[in-house]
Amino acid sequence: MTIRRTRSAALTVLAASAVLALAACSSSSPAGGDKPAEASGTVTITDNHGEVKVPVNPKKVVALDNHVFETLSEWDVPLVAAPKGIMGSAFPKYTDDKNVTDIGSHREPNLEAIVAAQPELIIGGYRFGESYDEIKKQNPQATVIEINPRDGKDTFSELKRESEILGKIFNKEADAKKLNDKLDTAMADAKGAYNGKDTVMAVNTSAGKIGYIAPGVGRGLGPIFEPLGLKPALEIEGASNNHQGDDISxxxxxxxxxxxxxxxxxxxxxxxxxxxxxxxxxxELIKNSEALKNVPAVKNGHVIVLDPNFYLTEDIQTYTALFEQIKGAFAAA
Structure with missing residues (x-):
């Protein structure tokens, strides 16, 4: 049976198809597969204090939590103010930009500079946690959130949670998933490269001294022991997360x-x-230590030194790179 269409009917079909195509474009995900913003212009997230409505793709953002700087930089999110005093040379997109107001460091923050920037969103927390209440009080026009890893929670689940929240706020959910998947892969690969029996010591060096970092609780490196199944060389009861390491000889x-x-x-x-x-x-400090010169790690060249900016970042990208570095070292041994 042959179906015949009139010219007007065909035009009607074409017009309808065009409308549907336009509608599909307007509702489809942006490049990269990220979901569109909610129609209301806000998204509800759960930060460290509870549920809060956050503007989607805010134009004026202040970021204080060092865990988010690299992600925001990768996503080309402009900032109106940031604590350049604790960013070192790790985030030139912000530190070199004269349009980004410097609020100093968490020890002597210039909170008035945040007020002057009139932000829509302030991502606080971590080193600036003690200023949370004051920042909220001074900036009633802004949404203030804290999404940094919470004490007592798994560090890497918390970092992935942070990515997911940022993805919702900045329409970058697909990119956030890529960050999280890359971390999971790097962690699994590092664990797979470990022989399961070599003992591992984590240390912190500062002011010419070598400090002990406790598995599990120690600052920066403590959290990597459990997910990689590393066998600690030394475990001290009552160890802390002191940023300089514990005072062990x-x-x-x-x-x-x-x-x-x-x-x-x-x-x-x-x-x-x-x-x-x-x-x-x-x-240099470790290899030239008289006390450590006969330790297997030193004798065999099994010393892994973290990226110089690790202490300033501690973000999902830095841990991903660390796991990749550990995998490479273990695999080459």
Whole structure:
């Protein structure tokens, strides 16, 4: 049976198809597969204090949490103010931009500069956690959120949660998923490269001293032990997350005879004039230590030194790179 259409009917079909195509374009995901903004212009997220409505793609953003700087930079999110005093040279997109107001550091923050920027969204927390109430009070026109990793929670689940929240706010959900998937892959690969028996010591170096970082709770490196199944060379009861590491003697570290040492060089993130007196590069400090010279990790060259900016970032990108670095070192051993 042959179906015949009149010219007018065909035009009607074409017109309808065009309308449908336009509608599909307006409702489809932007490039990269990210979901469109809610019609209301806000999205409800759960931050560290509870549910809060946040503007989608806010034009004026202040970011204070160092965990978010790299993600916002990758997504080309402009900032009106940021704490350049604690960003080092890791985030030139913001620190070199004169249009981004410097609010200093968390120790002496210029909170009035935030007020003057008249932001729609303030991403606070972490080092600026103590200023949360004051920032909210001073900026009633803005939505203030804290989404940094919470104490007592799994660090890597928290970092992925942070990505997901940022993805919802900035229409970058597909990109957020890529960040999270990359972290999961790097973590799994590092675990797969570990032989399951070599003992591992995590240390922090600062002001020419080597400090012990406790598995699980220690600052920066403590959280990597459990997901990688690393066998600690030394476990101390009552260890802390002190940013300089616990005050355990180098001799005690040496006595534990670690087969691997992973070192966070805290001073490396700062310019030479801002470093503490006696500061030396972590690799030099460890390899030249008289107490550590006969430790297997040093003798076999099994010393992994973190990216110089690790202490300033501690974000999902930095941990992903760390796991990739650990995988490479383990695989090459």
């Amino acid at each position: 180098v001799e005690a570290i040496a006595k534990s005879n670690p087969e691997w040492i992973i070192a966070l060089d805290r001073d490396a993130a700062f310019t030479p004039e801002d470093r503490e007196a006696g500061s030396k590069p972590a690799e």
